[in-house]
Amino acid sequence: MEITKNKRGIRFYLHIYKMLFIQCLKTRMSYRSDFIISMIGMVIMNLSGIAGFLLIFNNFNTICGYNKNELLFIFAFFLIAITPNQCFFDNNWNLAFEIMDGRFIIYNLRPINVFFYFMSNNFDLKGIWRFIIGVSLLVYSWINLDIGFSVIMLLKLIVLLIFSSLSIIALINAAAASGFFFIGGHQILMFTSSFFDYTMYPITIFNSFFKALFSFIIPIGFFGFYPCQAILRPENNSIMPWLTIPLGVIYFILSYKLWTFGARRYGGTGS
Amino acid sequence: MAVKKKSRLKRFFSLTKTGIIRALNFRGAFFIGLAGQIVFIIAIFFLWRAIYAASPTEVVNGMTFKDTLIYLVLANAIFNMTNVYIVYNICDDIQSGKIVLDLLKPVHYFLIRFGESCGMMMVQFIFSFIPSFIIIYFLSGQVINIGINLVFFFIGLVMASVINFCFNLCFACFCFYTESCWGIDTLKNCIVTLLSGAVIPIAFFPDWLKTIVSFLPFPAIFNAPLQMLLGDNTSFSTYGYYLLLQVFWMIIMLAVSLLLWNKSVKALTINGG
Numbered sequence: 350m351e352i353t354k355n356k357r358g359i360r361f362y363l364h365i366y367k368m369l370f371i372q373c374l375k376t377r378m379s380y381r382s383d384f385i386i387s388m389i390g391m392v393i394m395n396l397s398g399i400a401g402f403l404l405i406f407n408n409f410n411t412i413c414g415y416n417k418n419e420l421l422f423i424f425a426f427f428l429i430a431i432t433p434n435q436c437f438f439d440n441n442w443n444l445a446f447e448i449m450d451g452r453f454i455i456y457n458l459r460p461i462n463v464f465f466y467f468m469s470n471n472f473d474l475k476g477i478w479r480f481i482i483g484v485s486l487l488v489y490s491w492i493n494l495d496i497g498f499s500v501i502m503l504l505k506l507i508v509l510l511i512f513s514s515l516s517i518i519a520l521i522n523a524a525a526a527s528g529f530f531f532i533g534g535h536q537i538l539m540f541t542s543s544f545f546d547y548t549m550y551p552i553t554i555f556n557s558f559f560k561a562l563f564s565f566i567i568p569i570g571f572f573g574f575y576p577c578q579a580i581l582r583p584e585n586n587s588i589m590p591w592l593t594i595p596l597g598v599i600y601f602i603l604s605y606k607l608w609t610f611g612a613r614r615y616g617g618t619g620s
Numbered sequence: 621m622a623v624k625k626k627s628r629l630k631r632f633f634s635l636t637k638t639g640i641i642r643a644l645n646f647r648g649a650f651f652i653g654l655a656g657q658i659v660f661i662i663a664i665f666f667l668w669r670a671i672y673a674a675s676p677t678e679v680v681n682g683m684t685f686k687d688t689l690i691y692l693v694l695a696n697a698i699f700n701m702t703n704v705y706i707v708y709n710i711c712d713d714i715q716s717g718k719i720v721l722d723l724l725k726p727v728h729y730f731l732i733r734f735g736e737s738c739g740m741m742m743v744q745f746i747f748s749f750i751p752s753f754i755i756i757y758f759l760s761g762q763v764i765n766i767g768i769n770l771v772f773f774f775i776g777l778v779m780a781s782v783i784n785f786c787f788n789l790c791f792a793c794f795c796f797y798t799e800s801c802w803g804i805d806t807l808k809n810c811i812v813t814l815l816s817g818a819v820i821p822i823a824f825f826p827d828w829l830k831t832i833v834s835f836l837p838f839p840a841i842f843n844a845p846l847q848m849l850l851g852d853n854t855s856f857s858t859y860g861y862y863l864l865l866q867v868f869w870m871i872i873m874l875a876v877s878l879l880l881w882n883k884s885v886k887a888l889t890i891n892g893g
Binding site: 389546550 | 648649653655656659662663666667669670671674675680681797798799800801803804807810811813814819824825826829
């Protein structure tokens with residue numbers, strides 16, 4: 350008997366993603382005013398973060414040896430790095446509710462990768478503003494920093510951005526996956542995302558205990574500060590920015606394993 | 621006449637009880653909320669310690685490191701206490717259509733929501749504000765006075781929650797016209813956290829921003845209770861000033877929110893007719 354092999358290749362998954370993406374977009378666009386207000390809300394959210402920063406620098410000149418433009422550069426890096434998480438993995442925020450409702454079982458019953466299916470069910474279009482504001486801020490601070498420009502610098506930055514965003518995705522994945530094991534999953538996710546508020550501060554402000562905590566356990570250091578060392582402090586020749594690469598991969602794989610472990614274990618709400 | 625008054629008060633307290641029960645059901649949420657505040661305290665402790673360490677002077681804009689730390693922690697604690705998802709819940713009710721049930725009740729919608737919010741704020745006060753206060757009290761080396769200022773602070777806090785409630789309700793009115801929950805709530809939160817002095821004390825604002833903020837209710841919600849708590853040798857005239865400021869804003873915000881509300885309810889459209 351010939352068994353028709355179902356090729357679950359890249360093309361197949363891309364096709365599925367495209368369909369779900371269009372479906373999601375259509376649903377969002379039908380709520381026209383919600384769409385616009387959410388976009389505005391996202392812009393204001395990011396601008397107020399920058400505004401808070403500027404207010405501090407209205408009164409002070411440096412924080413731990415980093416001036417305004419350097420910290421804006423780090424903030425811009427973070428905004429760009431978080432965009433993939435914001436746009437493609439936004440469904441993590443619905444995970445706790447879908448688990449409690451029992452709706453999540455549907456994902457387990459379909460013959461495609463649960464993680465992929467779940468994440469492709471939601472695309473957050475307003476996340477694109479993080480990218481736009483991030484790039485604008487990056488350009489602005491880069492110009493004001495007087496560090497020159499070279500293609501090598503840009504390439505370094507792009508590589509670091511990719512792996513930094515993997516770490517961000519990993520953190521949110523792990524936090525959301527807690528919903529498979531505990532009841533307060535949504536609260537844990539909210540708590541974890543509150544750490545994003547502190548990514549633009551230099552990690553050097555902390556004492557050694559918290560420095561280690563925020564570098565490796567809840568690695569906000571690798572969301573902006575350490576990667577940017579490659580551009581802002583190249584003379585130090587520090588290994589830290591390049592640790593972003595292996596750590597990004599490791600964290601992502603660990604969080605993926607945790608997420609899918611929880612998903613497989615999920616038995617539904619008993620119906 | 622006396623019997624009618626008693627039943628009204630009783631009704632209010634039963635709503636408050638609902639709010640308390642509703643809040644306590646999510647007990648884990650409150651401990652997570654407290655954890656979030658502790659992280660905030662840790663982060664800004666180190667941040668401002670570094671900021672002041674690099675500053676040429678110890679006192680900037682009239683505030684030392686300790687002053688700034690205390691102000692930020694407590695302003696944030698007030699924000700977390702009063703931020704009981706008023707806008708989000710109302711918007712959610714509008715989206716789901718549940719709001720019609722509440723609008724049909726014999727009690728004014730404001731009282732229903734406020735009663736519930738009071739209950740939630742009470743729980744927040746005990747599980748979130750008090751712990752934060754204790755932490756910052758000891759972290760700052762017990763420099764906060766413990767005396768009659770606490771009484772005035774508490775009164776100020778109660779009035780602040782009324783003003784904050786009305787302010788939130790104004791924003792919630794926009795949910796009638798748009799279908800957005802997250803957008804409106806986020807907009808409100810960003811504006812409030814920035815202009816309330818919870819991100820950076822108002823003393824650090826540039827003058828033009830200080831002027832703008834003085835025309836907004838935020839100083840009455842955040843600054844007034846904090847000044848009553850933290851000021852050294854506050855005279856009764858100072859207490860009187862801040863309390864009057866709060867009463868003034870309470871009246872204005874009540875009026876504005878009621879006006880907006882009445883207008884919005886008339887324009888009510890619900891999903892699915």
